[in-house]
Amino acid sequence: MLITDAPFLKPDLLEVVNLFEGAENLEIVHAAHAEGFYFFNRVTVNGRDYGYENEKSFSTPLENKRYFKRFAKLSVYKALSEYLGVSMPWGALTGIRPTKLAYTHGDGYEKFLTEEMLVSPKKVEVVKRIIGAQRGIYSTDTSNADFFVGIPFCPSRCAYCSFVSSEISKAKNLDLYVETLVREIEESKPIIKNLRSIYVGGGTPVSLPKPLLLRVLGAIGKNPGVEYTVEAGRPDCIDREVLSILKDFGVTRICVNPQTFNDVTLELLGRKHAASDVIEKFYLAKEFGFDINTDLIAGLTGENFGMFRYSLDKALSLRPENITVHTLCLKKGAKLKENTSRLSSGEVSEMVDYAFETLTAAGYEPYYLYRQKYMAGNLENTGYTLPGKACVYNIDIMEEIAQNVACGANAVSKAINENAETKIVRYGAPKDIKTYIEKIDEIIEEKRKLFL
Numbered sequence: 016m017l018i019t020d021a022p023f024l025k026p027d028l029l030e031v032v033n034l035f036e037g038a039e040n041l042e043i044v045h046a047a048h049a050e051g052f053y054f055f056n057r058v059t060v061n062g063r064d065y066g067y068e069n070e071k072s073f074s075t076p077l078e079n080k081r082y083f084k085r086f087a088k089l090s091v092y093k094a095l096s097e098y099l100g101v102s103m104p105w106g107a108l109t110g111i112r113p114t115k116l117a118y119t120h121g122d123g124y125e126k127f128l129t130e131e132m133l134v135s136p137k138k139v140e141v142v143k144r145i146i147g148a149q150r151g152i153y154s155t156d157t158s159n160a161d162f163f164v165g166i167p168f169c170p171s172r173c174a175y176c177s178f179v180s181s182e183i184s185k186a187k188n189l190d191l192y193v194e195t196l197v198r199e200i201e202e203s204k205p206i207i208k209n210l211r212s213i214y215v216g217g218g219t220p221v222s223l224p225k226p227l228l229l230r231v232l233g234a235i236g237k238n239p240g241v242e243y244t245v246e247a248g249r250p251d252c253i254d255r256e257v258l259s260i261l262k263d264f265g266v267t268r269i270c271v272n273p274q275t276f277n278d279v280t281l282e283l284l285g286r287k288h289a290a291s292d293v294i295e296k297f298y299l300a301k302e303f304g305f306d307i308n309t310d311l312i313a314g315l316t317g318e319n320f321g322m323f324r325y326s327l328d329k330a331l332s333l334r335p336e337n338i339t340v341h342t343l344c345l346k347k348g349a350k351l352k353e354n355t356s357r358l359s360s361g362e363v364s365e366m367v368d369y370a371f372e373t374l375t376a377a378g379y380e381p382y383y384l385y386r387q388k389y390m391a392g393n394l395e396n397t398g399y400t401l402p403g404k405a406c407v408y409n410i411d412i413m414e415e416i417a418q419n420v421a422c423g424a425n426a427v428s429k430a431i432n433e434n435a436e437t438k439i440v441r442y443g444a445p446k447d448i449k450t451y452i453e454k455i456d457e458i459i460e461e462k463r464k465l466f467l
């Protein structure tokens with residue numbers, strides 16, 4: 016239970032409390048006040064008192080407000096860390112984009128992360144390497160745009176999935192969805208000034224019947240020289256014909272996602288394929304010359320460190336251009352959530368550390384990362400790349416440095432204007448397919464206004 020005399024900060028302080036397993040059952044009382052450039056916070060945890068004083072100069076009321084919040088969160092973090100005798104890998108950071116935050120501190124980001132936010136040296140090192148790997152790709156030219164197309168259908172639903180993707184065999188209005196999407200794509204293309212990348216995802220686009228897939232790819236068109244990714248996530252949807260269609264339309268990168276190479280876990284996840292199918296389809300895709308990303312998940316239910324190590328080593332033996340290591344995150348909507356207890360932070364952390372050490376030793380670099388709420392061990396998802404193969408789309412999305420023109424149900428467009436008071440403005444299309452189809456005129460109009 017948390018009581019604070021700054022109720023407007025309660026949601027932020029609760030985010031900090033939730034970093035610590037079981038802390039929601041402690042009695043936490045927080046009080047804050049500021050005098051000039053001095054910020055005072057007092058925290059009592061189950062009757063034990065902690066006091067903190069910070070000095071920070073500011074020149075605008077907005078900055079003042081920002082520091083008031085930052086020191087309040089830090090005080091709750093420090094008090095809980097001291098009371099429970101544990102510290103978190105990302106310290107008091109609760110946001111999902113640590114590298115974006117680091118960029119805002121220029122050359123002083125290491126000092127800020129380490130000394131102010133108490134991020135562990137290991138995670139500061141990851142941030143440092145990511146910033147290094149993004150050199151030459153990171154660009155704040157806001158005429159840049161990425162193009163996202165969402166196909167929210169999959170062959171079956173994975174137990175850990177919290178996307179709005181639904182089983183394609185049960186989808187009503189599939190033809191109508193594709194026709195509506197094609198219209199939105201055609202209306203959206205003129206918005207784009209400087210196209211950096213195309214990403215077709217949202218589910219498993221290659222699960223569409225081939226004539227419908229051809230309609231979507233035909234509407235997107237061929238864009239020579241532009242990075243073009245299609246989620247081909249599930250091996251049960253990959254065959255020679257689909258790969259050759261993707262190749263014809265200029266797709267450069269596909270995702271073939273094992274998540275784990277342990278068959279027993281795949282079955283538990285409802286994936287309806289074996290690990291050997293992933294390997295077979297991976298080599299088939301390689302014949303077509305695609306760059307390939309493979310996703311793995313650390314902390315899957317029923318998996319121990321040895322099982323994760325086996326999957327990571329197996330993925331590495333395929334030598335894909337990109338390997339993304341996710342940490343299990345069970346949000347609302349995931350079937351697995353009901354029966355799952357969190358793995359201990361230590362075990363998941365061991366998996367994530369093993370991935371970092373093994374992949375960097377094998378010539379991969381971490382090149383983007385993001386965090387989510389409810390992540391096992393309060394860790395992160397990290398994309399690794401072979402030199403020169405970093406996915407521009409992932410960097411642009413995570414660092415929020417380019418416009419995102421997004422089409423499809425539940426697709427979120429993002430307009431970025433560095434000079435405006437609100438730098439990032441979003442527009443999210445309805446999640447529900449029927450509503451998306453019905454409201455398409457309104458959606459197109461809202462997007463046009465967003466990017467005016």
Ligand code: SF4
Binds near residue numbers: 169171172176217249
């Ligand atoms: S393939 Fe991806 S989007 Fe589809 S159900 Fe599985 S996790 Fe969800």
